[in-house]
Amino acid sequence: MVLRSCWKSRHKNSCGPAGWIRPALLWFCVTQCVCGIGAVEENTNVVQKYAEFDVTYNDTVTSQNQTIYAFNHTISRNKTEGVRVTVDVLSGGSDSPILFVVRQKQAVLSFQIPLILRGLYQRKYPYNHVGRTLCQPPTRASSENQFFFVDVSTLSSQGTNYQLRVSRVESFTLQTDTKFSFTASPSQPQYFQYVFPDGVDTVIVKVNSDMTFPCSVMSIQDIQCPVYDLDNNVAFIGMYQTMTKKGAITVQRKDFPSNSFYVVVVVKTEDEACGGPLRFYPLRPDELIDAGNRSKLIDVVVTPAINSEVYVRGMLFILGIFLSFYLLVLLMTCVENKRMKKREVFQIPADMSPAETGQTAASPYEYGSFADNGSTLSSEAITDSATSTDNNYGYIERSLDGVGRSRHESLSSVEEDDYDTLDDINSDKNIVRTKKYLCVSDLSRKDKRILSKKYQIYFWNIATIAVFYALPVVQLVITYQTVVNVTGNQDICYYNFLCAHPLGALSAFNNILSNLGYVLLGFLFLLIILKKDIVHNRALFRNDLNALECGIPKHYGLYYAMGTALMMEGLLSACYHVCPNYTNFQFDTSFMYMIAGLCVLKLYQKRHPDINASAYTAYACLAGVIFFSVLGVVFGKGNTVFWIIFSVIHILATMLLSTQLYYMGRWRLDSGIMRRMLNILYTDCIRQCSGPMYIDRMVLLVLGNIINWSLAAFGLLERPNDFASYLLAIAICNLLLYFAFYIIMKLRSGERIGCLALVCILFTAVVWGFALFFFFQGLSTWQKTPAESREHNRDCILLSFFDDHDIWHFLSSIAMFGSFLVLLTMDDDLDTIQRDKILAF
Numbered sequence: 001m002v003l004r005s006c007w008k009s010r011h012k013n014s015c016g017p018a019g020w021i022r023p024a025l026l027w028f029c030v031t032q033c034v035c036g037i038g039a040v041e042e043n044t045n046v047v048q049k050y051a052e053f054d055v056t057y058n059d060t061v062t063s064q065n066q067t068i069y070a071f072n073h074t075i076s077r078n079k080t081e082g083v084r085v086t087v088d089v090l091s092g093g094s095d096s097p098i099l100f101v102v103r104q105k106q107a108v109l110s111f112q113i114p115l116i117l118r119g120l121y122q123r124k125y126p127y128n129h130v131g132r133t134l135c136q137p138p139t140r141a142s143s144e145n146q147f148f149f150v151d152v153s154t155l156s157s158q159g160t161n162y163q164l165r166v167s168r169v170e171s172f173t174l175q176t177d178t179k180f181s182f183t184a185s186p187s188q189p190q191y192f193q194y195v196f197p198d199g200v201d202t203v204i205v206k207v208n209s210d211m212t213f214p215c216s217v218m219s220i221q222d223i224q225c226p227v228y229d230l231d232n233n234v235a236f237i238g239m240y241q242t243m244t245k246k247g248a249i250t251v252q253r254k255d256f257p258s259n260s261f262y263v264v265v266v267v268k269t270e271d272e273a274c275g276g277p278l279r280f281y282p283l284r285p286d287e288l289i290d291a292g293n294r295s296k297l298i299d300v301v302v303t304p305a306i307n308s309e310v311y312v313r314g315m316l317f318i319l320g321i322f323l324s325f326y327l328l329v330l331l332m333t334c335v336e337n338k339r340m341k342k343r344e345v346f347q348i349p350a351d352m353s354p355a356e357t358g359q360t361a362a363s364p365y366e367y368g369s370f371a372d373n374g375s376t377l378s379s380e381a382i383t384d385s386a387t388s389t390d391n392n393y394g395y396i397e398r399s400l401d402g403v404g405r406s407r408h409e410s411l412s413s414v415e416e417d418d419y420d421t422l423d424d425i426n427s428d429k430n431i432v433r434t435k436k437y438l439c440v441s442d443l444s445r446k447d448k449r450i451l452s453k454k455y456q457i458y459f460w461n462i463a464t465i466a467v468f469y470a471l472p473v474v475q476l477v478i479t480y481q482t483v484v485n486v487t488g489n490q491d492i493c494y495y496n497f498l499c500a501h502p503l504g505a506l507s508a509f510n511n512i513l514s515n516l517g518y519v520l521l522g523f524l525f526l527l528i529i530l531k532k533d534i535v536h537n538r539a540l541f542r543n544d545l546n547a548l549e550c551g552i553p554k555h556y557g558l559y560y561a562m563g564t565a566l567m568m569e570g571l572l573s574a575c576y577h578v579c580p581n582y583t584n585f586q587f588d589t590s591f592m593y594m595i596a597g598l599c600v601l602k603l604y605q606k607r608h609p610d611i612n613a614s615a616y617t618a619y620a621c622l623a624g625v626i627f628f629s630v631l632g633v634v635f636g637k638g639n640t641v642f643w644i645i646f647s648v649i650h651i652l653a654t655m656l657l658s659t660q661l662y663y664m665g666r667w668r669l670d671s672g673i674m675r676r677m678l679n680i681l682y683t684d685c686i687r688q689c690s691g692p693m694y695i696d697r698m699v700l701l702v703l704g705n706i707i708n709w710s711l712a713a714f715g716l717l718e719r720p721n722d723f724a725s726y727l728l729a730i731a732i733c734n735l736l737l738y739f740a741f742y743i744i745m746k747l748r749s750g751e752r753i754g755c756l757a758l759v760c761i762l763f764t765a766v767v768w769g770f771a772l773f774f775f776f777q778g779l780s781t782w783q784k785t786p787a788e789s790r791e792h793n794r795d796c797i798l799l800s801f802f803d804d805h806d807i808w809h810f811l812s813s814i815a816m817f818g819s820f821l822v823l824l825t826m827d828d829d830l831d832t833i834q835r836d837k838i839l840a841f
Helices: 002-013 021-034 308-347 379-387 400-408 423-432 448-487 509-513 516-541 545-549 557-578 582-607 615-635 640-662 673-687 695-718 723-748 755-775 786-790 804-825
Strands: 045-050 056-061 065-076 082-089 098-103 108-113 115-118 124-127 129-134 143-154 160-169 180-184 190-195 202-208 216-222 239-243 246-252 260-267 296-304
Touching: 056 065, 056 143, 065 160, 082 098, 082 108, 098 129, 108 115, 108 129, 143 160, 180 190, 180 260, 190 296, 202 216, 202 260, 216 246, 239 246, 239 786, 246 786, 260 296, 308 509, 308 516, 308 804, 448 557, 448 582, 448 615, 509 557, 509 804, 516 545, 516 557, 516 804, 557 582, 557 804, 582 615, 582 723, 582 804, 615 640, 615 723, 640 695, 695 723, 755 804
Parallel strands: 045 065
Antiparallel strands: 056 160, 065 143, 082 129, 082 160, 098 108, 098 143, 115 124, 180 296, 190 260, 202 246, 202 296, 216 239, 216 260
16 A cells, blocks of 8 residues: 555656656655655655756755755766765754755765764764765766756655755866865765876875864775765775874775775864864763864875885895995905904014914914904913912912813803802802902903803894794784785874885885894894804914903803894884884884893993803893883873882882992892891991992992983883883983993093994994984874874985885994994903903993
8 A cells, every 4th residue: 555655646746747757756656665764645745856057956845845856967988077965954943854865877875964973972963064975977988968866855744944056076086296175074075086197006195284173084995886985984995094184095006996096085073083182971862962163174186106116226225235334344354354464474484384383374264354363472471460469369370271171172061050160269259259449350260161151042042032022923913914904994003104105015115124224234243243253263272362361251142142133123123114003012122122131231241251140031131121011001101000110110120230230249139138238337337437349330320320210200200101112211321321331441441442443433323313313203103193193294205215214224223233343342452451450340
């Protein structure tokens, strides 16, 4: 009966002159009946109108009066023209909304007025002014006439006045390198078409606005119907990102088979997603909230991206920069080898064989740009050293034969249980290590085989850590990139979108490629250390007195660990830049903590090889640092309890480390610690006022405590959002403090800094300065929302391929490599000085 009623109503009221109206009316009536809109009464009046473009229609709609507007649209295959429907409701108060249904040949668009858009916590925002762009139907003919219909209906018995206007969008197709301006709002989204020109495979769609708010969303969608252009569905398909003032998405032709796409811009109903203020909670669940004026003026421009030649040029540039360091080191090695050969010929008479000199001929491989000096001491100097007993409490001389014999023994026969097996060390180390003035000979008494094995553990441990750490990291970032590519959500990763060049599945290949310097220079440093290690071992094999008893003891295990850490920093930084965000920032900083810690340990080991921390203790402490880094990133933002706990631990750790360094490890943390502390206070402060025995050490530790206590207070008061960088700043400050102390004490002791070391120091300082300049440019930050982060995005500045952060990668890798060379060469002036004449500080 309902269907029959619809049919009768259609025949009774179908009095339009055009025959093409009747099939449309039949479809309309059947749709209403089947979909349950309601039974149409016998007296329902359905009005059909042949409408025209750019004409405003003022009409009234009720449940008994429904209107169908028919438009004839000419579609051309060579010309893309958009159609926009704009509706205003002039009178309100009705409980039932007006339903507008736009029926096209291959698409249907429907919306109601007032249009209700939802925000957070089910807040409802009504809009009485709605504008929608119709999806462009495809056509194969050169020109085709297609009709589309706009049906207006309501279930309200009260009359509601409305205005309807359908107009053509002349500038529907965006032109390359041409800025186009328009206005959008939550109820009036806009989208435009872009067609790839010939010879252009990649473009960057840039959207800009002078207004920070309202928050908006830009989306790139394929040419298909329907187009998702509302706040509640814009994320359903394609690529999208939130924006305030800036937005940019790189689009590749291969992702769009039609060689064209839609640029969709939607204004959100609320600003919370862009870091704006959050509105109040609704007092009632069904309360409607006036959104106010949320119109936004927006500019869009589509520019061609770089081509394959720029990719190749960028890769060749970075390879050329860092491979030049290999050539420079090779050149310096050849020059040094030639110089050392001339010196050797000059020192050995022509009529004397190497056997008569008591030495073996030096192999050319034993000399290099960073090799140990191969000259030997005279027998008189050794005799004077052996007979001297000044400031050498309890030092027991070992014959060179015994030392030489021990070098032939395999390191595999030495176990960790062999530590401190020398009876003389057990009997007098408390006396030796508490002398007022210590020499390197006092703190390098253990057998070199034992110490070599102890410090080689640093390398093997960090290699194991690197494998177990890197594998899940690589797997995770691949998953991140896959999620970004599948969902199209550009807010997951904090790129510099104005200079993010994709390659394959990677969204920002340039940010990944720029980390290659860390890997190449780290490997080069390992080669340098291997060269020095081989030369030193050959010197020990032939009982070279300089290698045995002079200079800073050579232990290369920490250097191997530092080179490995630098390579891993490059790998993990590249992994972080696959999809940079706050959850994986620890990938970029973990081995920075390692590098800072290893550099401090290496500085301390130079003059305290016997009492330096073991690899297990050092890596356990670094693991604790990384643990707190993760906790700080996850729970530290604005958490007062966390910052109190961390600050207390930071201060306690500083005090314990200060005590360990001041007493050279000759103290115990047990139940009697308080009694001993009170005894020292009474004897040194109350009974007699005496200054500290180790003044230099005390000055260093006082400065260190002031700096660390200040950093702890700053963290507790300010509670910075970037906890990982704050923790890294603590490590770097302590490293710089100890390095400055080491240099000052070295100069105070009458030692000098060699020419090569001085060049490395100056070069490294200059490079660090430029590197930090580019680091603080801040092209993105995950401390803010993705939309706010994009406000800091900037264009590429080098070869149209690299941005400021890439240059930071270049310069910081060079600076770290230079810093390692400083540690390696700064004590080369002591290679011919006996260890009992080198102060330990």
